[in-house]
Amino acid sequence: MPSPAIPVAADADPKWIASHPRVQRVPRRNLTLFIQRHFLTAEECTGLIARIEARRRPSTIADANGDTAFRTSETCDLDTADPFVAAIDEKLAAFAGIDPAFGEPIQGQRYAVGQEFKPHTDYFDPAGLDFVRYCSLSGNRTWTLMVYLNQPSAGGATRFVKIGKMVQPESGKLLAWNNRLETGRCNDSSLHHGMKVRSGVKYIITKWYREKIWVES
Numbered sequence: 001m002p003s004p005a006i007p008v009a010a011d012a013d014p015k016w017i018a019s020h021p022r023v024q025r026v027p028r029r030n031l032t033l034f035i036q037r038h039f040l041t042a043e044e045c046t047g048l049i050a051r052i053e054a055r056r057r058p059s060t061i062a063d064a065n066g067d068t069a070f071r072t073s074e075t076c077d078l079d080t081a082d083p084f085v086a087a088i089d090e091k092l093a094a095f096a097g098i099d100p101a102f103g104e105p106i107q108g109q110r111y112a113v114g115q116e117f118k119p120h121t122d123y124f125d126p127a128g129l130d131f132v133r134y135c136s137l138s139g140n141r142t143w144t145l146m147v148y149l150n151q152p153s154a155g156g157a158t159r160f161v162k163i164g165k166m167v168q169p170e171s172g173k174l175l176a177w178n179n180r181l182e183t184g185r186c187n188d189s190s191l192h193h194g195m196k197v198r199s200g201v202k203y204i205i206t207k208w209y210r211e212k213i214w215v216e217s
């Protein structure tokens, strides 16, 4: 039987994601969250880690809240002019079934011992001071795809604090969740915490899709 065509849509269809082999849907009513182990190969993870190491800089947050320890990791944008990165970008878009034009550049993150990203949502707070700055051109974030590139020796789990779900880092493991409800409103059950690394270093990539075509602002 021919495989179905990859959707190229403005929003992900959970049925498409659920149809992928080995994908698990986390059974929670309040958040659409999928996990797929071994989404990226060991070579893909190693190649991404090398690029993050070469370009990392301190992370920032929107709507600064006065807590300078809120997001202590380092970050970098990964450049799709690099064919290796472009291939991973296509693989992410095909998994989600979202038109790649809706995606922000892939971000890499590196957490050393003691670094974390405290509980936050990936969508921008529509009532927040930075909403217009970040969302006027491309709209808010819709889906998050995040992939662990390695497994630190201790710590570094991702905890979805409102739905009681903790995910352990593992090389190549992908998480995909919808930051919006079916009504299109932001889903605060997506609140999550990138917990402190206790030993070793943690590397991830994150891919955020927008309501509208991504335009750098």
Ligand SMILES: O=C(O)CCC(=O)C(=O)O
Binding pocket: 109, 117, 122, 156, 157, 158, 192, 193, 194, 195, 204, 206
């Ligand atoms: O590091 C993690 O586990 C979570 C990262 C995260 O939430 C983010 O980059 O937005």
Ligand SMILES: [Fe+2]
Binding pocket: 120, 121, 122, 192
């Ligand atoms: Fe996040």
